[in-house]
Amino acid sequence: MTTSEATMKGSEPANPSGALLRGLDVLQAFGPEKDALGNAEIAAATGLPKPTVSRLTRALVDAGYLDYDTERGKYRLRPRVLTLGFSLLNNMKILPIAHEQLQRLATASGCTVSLAWPDAPHMIYLDRCAGEAMPYFFSVGSVIDMARTATGHAYLAALDEASRADVMQLLAKDGGDDWRSVEAAIDVSVKEVADRGFCLVDTTWRRNIRGVAAPLVSRDGRTKLSINCVTTTFAMPAETLVTKWGPALVNTAQALSTHL
The missing domain is CATH 3.30.450.40 (GAF domain)
Structure with a gap:
């Protein structure tokens, strides 16, 4: 399978920076009235393929940036996200x-x-x-x-x-x-x-x-x-x-x- 074919099927991009940017897109999908989102909602908000969103949300849960509610099937931001912004503010x-x-x-x-x-x-x-x-x-x-x-x-x-x-x-x-x-x-x-x-x-x-x-x-x-x-x-x-x-x-x- 070629890189372009993998990308079209929602696989993780070969360029690591692409995966990083997509992960940031997922985090930015959350907002004041969007505190809990499922993979389908994140995919609709970001325009990313659902398989890509599923991989990214799993990775973000493992990294401590998202929390997963098994009963609702939705994700929420975890306080660790704040460290990204406060590093900027502190400097x-x-x-x-x-x-x-x-x-x-x-x-x-x-x-x-x-x-x-x-x-x-x-x-x-x-x-x-x-x-x-x-x-x-x-x-x-x-x-x-x-x-x-x-x-x-x-x-x-x-x-x-x-x-x-x-x-x-x-x-x-x-x-x-x-x-x-x-x-x-x-x-x-x-x-x-x-x-x-x-x-x-x-x-x-x-x-x-x-x-x-x-x-x-x-x-x-x-x-x-x-x-x-x-x-x-x-x-x-x-x-x-x-x-x-x-x-x-x-x-x-x-x-x-x-x-x-």
Whole structure:
């Protein structure tokens, strides 16, 4: 049997890195509303052949990354998965410094203040500091939509035109029927960041959520993150968020940029 024939029948790829990437695909199939999945569900989510998924899930159980429920015939992530992410977090020297300043702003504003990393088409939270006005319903490692959040818009605004055009093409693929309005909103945010250092997204991502965000760019321009300040519509008017906490967010971003 040739390598291509084996691959077509769902056998493990000859290239070990291919098996590694497929294993990561399996782990990424799990999410907040997908905490328990069977092989068929994982195959549907990843596009991998069912025999390949079966081999990968067995290997991941043996390695301690998945747990298998024999009664339900489903898999769950095991806490060992956390070690992959926390190794990264522990090596990011800015996080302890950033956390103190983010928490200070969260306490003063009552908003939830966060630091996010780009992973188009998403933004990934590296830190979240809760205030009184905003429920703490996301945690470190959570992903949000880059195209529809102030956090994502602030990051996009930090890119040069060529780089932003490349990311926009990627976002457009999953843009949905409202992509034109989303694209227009991003253009507005880019202009807002250029004019005042931060942007506002009001009730676009979630109906009762509004937030401001500012890009966080290292001195050499190589690292681009974003920080946000988010609240509920009933807890704070948009004017207060824009006139008071938007400028404070920009000051925080500027202070942190020296540590990237």
